[in-house]
Amino acid sequence: MNEPAIYQPEPLLHHRPAPDEALVSSREFLSRMLQRRTVRHFSAEPVADELIENAIRTAASAPSGANQQPWTFVWVRDAELKREIRSAAEAEERRSYEERMSEEWLRALAPLGTDWRKPMLEEAPALIVVFRQAHGLVAEADGETRRIKHYYSEESVGIAVGLLLVSLHLAGLATLTHTPSPMRFLGQLLGRPANERAFVLIPVGYPAADAVVPRIQKKSLAEVLVRR
Numbered sequence: 001m002n003e004p005a006i007y008q009p010e011p012l013l014h015h016r017p018a019p020d021e022a023l024v025s026s027r028e029f030l031s032r033m034l035q036r037r038t039v040r041h042f043s044a045e046p047v048a049d050e051l052i053e054n055a056i057r058t059a060a061s062a063p064s065g066a067n068q069q070p071w072t073f074v075w076v077r078d079a080e081l082k083r084e085i086r087s088a089a090e091a092e093e094r095r096s097y098e099e100r101m102s103e104e105w106l107r108a109l110a111p112l113g114t115d116w117r118k119p120m121l122e123e124a125p126a127l128i129v130v131f132r133q134a135h136g137l138v139a140e141a142d143g144e145t146r147r148i149k150h151y152y153s154e155e156s157v158g159i160a161v162g163l164l165l166v167s168l169h170l171a172g173l174a175t176l177t178h179t180p181s182p183m184r185f186l187g188q189l190l191g192r193p194a195n196e197r198a199f200v201l202i203p204v205g206y207p208a209a210d211a212v213v214p215r216i217q218k219k220s221l222a223e224v225l226v227r228r
């Protein structure tokens with residue numbers, strides 16, 4: 001067994017805005033976030049690299065179980081790779097829509113207007129595929145690879161994806177939070193190691209000029225907040 005790393009406290013750097021500034025910034029942030037929509041129609045317009053890099057830096061700043069940061073972000077721009085991903089995703093989605101999803105599930109999805117076709121996987125200029133590291137792999141001095149347990153990796157990656165979506169949205173970009181099921185093909189096409197599981201596939205880009213979104217509602221504060 002290796003010695004555990006030691007606890008080394010350092011002073012917290014913390015910015016506390018004045019109360020009026022806090023309210024303004026909280027309201028502005030809320031109003032920007034209320035404009036975020038899941039988008040399924042993308043333009044081919046390219047995206048500046050730094051917007052994607054900063055979104056991934058932001059995502060990678062997320063809190064994680066034991067600070068293990070159990071994530072890998074694969075940024076796909078290559079047209080041929082996008083085509084392969086689309087084709088594999090559509091094969092799985094077609095089987096899901098036609099054979100695997102229950103009537104109840106299909107009814108729940110009806111307001112979203114989705115089907116098995118996923119042209120956005122080729123149309124969007126970038127795809128970000130987020131992988132969850134189910135466990136860690138550490139190279140030992142003797143050349144062996146040791147497995148380390150990861151804690152709360154699902155929660156950790158979920159939080160990181162939330163931050164990723166926020167950063168991209170605030171940069172004026174559109175995203176689709178897509179989970180073709182099963183997603184094993186993503187690890188295969190992208191050559192990821194066996195400890196990584198595809199978590200979500202996110203087309204990123206500017207919305208198409210004629211993009212439409214389903215008319216849906218978010219629950220009110222009263223419906224989601226319990227005060228005790």
Ligand code: IYR
Pocket residue numbers: 093109112114115116178179180181
């Ligand atoms: N993965 C499919 C189906 C789908 C499932 C849920 I839950 C959604 O919120 C949306 C779609 C698809 O992407 O079409």
